[in-house]
Amino acid sequence: MRAFLPAYEMETPRDLAAALDCLASAPGVWQAFAGGTDLMVLLEAGKLPQKKFLNIWNLEELRGIFVSAEYVTLGALTTYAEVQRHEILAREFPLLCRAAAETGSVATQNRGTLGGNIANASPAADSPPALIVYDAEIEMVSMSGARFLPYASFHTGYKQMNLQAGELIRAIRLPRVRAGRKQYFRKVGTRRAQAISKICFAGVARVEAARIADVRIALGSVSPAVLRAVRAEELLRGQRLGSVDLRGAQDALGAEIAPIDDMRSTARYRRSVARNLLAEFVETLVG
Amino acid sequence: MPEPARKIRVSCVVNGAAASFEAYPMARLLDVLREELKLTGTKEGCGEGECGACSIELDGQLVNSCLVPALQAEGTRIRTIEGLAIGDNLHALQQAFITHGGAQCGICTPGMILAAVNLLAQHPQPDGAQIREGLSGNLCRCTGYMKIFESVVAAVRQTESRA
Numbered sequence: 270m271r272a273f274l275p276a277y278e279m280e281t282p283r284d285l286a287a288a289l290d291c292l293a294s295a296p297g298v299w300q301a302f303a304g305g306t307d308l309m310v311l312l313e314a315g316k317l318p319q320k321k322f323l324n325i326w327n328l329e330e331l332r333g334i335f336v337s338a339e340y341v342t343l344g345a346l347t348t349y350a351e352v353q354r355h356e357i358l359a360r361e362f363p364l365l366c367r368a369a370a371e372t373g374s375v376a377t378q379n380r381g382t383l384g385g386n387i388a389n390a391s392p393a394a395d396s397p398p399a400l401i402v403y404d405a406e407i408e409m410v411s412m413s414g415a416r417f418l419p420y421a422s423f424h425t426g427y428k429q430m431n432l433q434a435g436e437l438i439r440a441i442r443l444p445r446v447r448a449g450r451k452q453y454f455r456k457v458g459t460r461r462a463q464a465i466s467k468i469c470f471a472g473v474a475r476v477e478a479a480r481i482a483d484v485r486i487a488l489g490s491v492s493p494a495v496l497r498a499v500r501a502e503e504l505l506r507g508q509r510l511g512s513v514d515l516r517g518a519q520d521a522l523g524a525e526i527a528p529i530d531d532m533r534s535t536a537r538y539r540r541s542v543a544r545n546l547l548a549e550f551v552e553t554l555v556g
Numbered sequence: 557m558p559e560p561a562r563k564i565r566v567s568c569v570v571n572g573a574a575a576s577f578e579a580y581p582m583a584r585l586l587d588v589l590r591e592e593l594k595l596t597g598t599k600e601g602c603g604e605g606e607c608g609a610c611s612i613e614l615d616g617q618l619v620n621s622c623l624v625p626a627l628q629a630e631g632t633r634i635r636t637i638e639g640l641a642i643g644d645n646l647h648a649l650q651q652a653f654i655t656h657g658g659a660q661c662g663i664c665t666p667g668m669i670l671a672a673v674n675l676l677a678q679h680p681q682p683d684g685a686q687i688r689e690g691l692s693g694n695l696c697r698c699t700g701y702m703k704i705f706e707s708v709v710a711a712v713r714q715t716e717s718r719a
Contacts, residue, residue: 275560279581279627309623310604326628374693377605379617462692
């Protein structure tokens with residue numbers, strides 16, 4: 270059933286300070302509203318419980334991609350289209366660009382934002398695995414100041430996150446890495462465009478002297494929240510490329526994911542694809 | 557019972573002319589265009605951002621108007637299918653869709669053409685892959701897409717020969 274529109278309020282704060290003031294004045298009452306690509310779907314379906322929204326779309330303080338010697342910092346309102354167009358991101362963080370290109374359509378990518386995708390906290394979102402393998406940090410702001418958190422510890426359970434009432438996500442920052450690294454991303458959905466993931470896999474590894482010196486693996490749609498596969502990572506770290514214990518790494522991965530049957534896929538399919546994607550990732554390290 | 561939201565007045569530019577309407581802040585831009593501004597060329601398909609039938613340009617960017625709340629239209633420039641023809645002269649894409657069978661039932665057509673217009677603004681001479689990608693958010697249940705792709709190619713060719 271469609272939503273009863275008079276029940277929904279929306280205000281446009283004039284700047285970030287006004288937005289934070291509003292959030293602090295009535296904790297939990299106001300919800301940030303950016304590009305609307307998730308919230309408007311819920312509204313139309315009559316499934317939007319929150320009734321008061323802060324239109325943050327025009328807040329300049331949350332926009333822009335900034336590059337320093339150490340970080341690339343993306344404002345929370347950076348859209349998927351902007352991620353794809355950015356040259357340094359394309360060169361140094363290609364997995365994030367791939368995730369952005371494979372999320373929704375052109376129209377969705379023009380409106381959908383990185384911060385919105387994170388705060389929507391869907392376990393099937395495609396940018397979180399890429400952010401995690403890049404050791405992203407998330408910056409949150411409130412009336413009492415700013416704080417940073419490793420993004421890998423931001424999502425704490427199904428739709429649960431480390432974001433207090435009164436806080437807004439201000440930015441995501443990605444540490445720049447000088448050393449060469451092998452990077453792998455694959456989203457498996459029903460069709461290549463516009464489909465929500467059945468499973469999504471991101472992996473980054475540093476190879477030194479034919480050994481896996483360091484590795485990061487993260488997956489979407491296989492657990493209640495995006496998952497960093499620390500056990501599989503641990504098993505792979507230090508292994509010689511010619512003789513990787515792939516079976517062992519696959520078993521470790523199998524033990525840490527918890528896929529379910531749902532409208533998009535089955536637990537069994539997701540389990541076998543997760544193992545296969547890990548094998549494909551390890552193969553790319555050799556080449 | 558909390559106090560209900562009041563309608564707000566929103567001013568924007570639609571197809572080159574100043575426009576103003578009253579709407580609840582979270583009314584869908586799609587509904588406002590059709591019901592308040594009487595621009596019924598923009599169609600509703602899925603109503604959840606999957607099909608692209610309601611595609612319009614908002615500040616030069618392709619968006620699904622079913623996912624834009626009225627409040628966010630404040631101060632924007634909007635282009636709909638009604639804004640493409642100049643008098644009786646159809647836009648090259650509109651004419652190509654007619655000539656090459658790119659439109660059948662017509663529900664996806666306005667959104668499809670807006671997506672194509674937006675694609676050509678960024679890539680005036682798109683290759684086949686760019687056309688497919690540019691239109692991948694617009695679903696059509698009639699044509700099987702080939703005639704749509706052919707229509708876009710024909711429009712590009714025609715625009716080139718005129719230039």
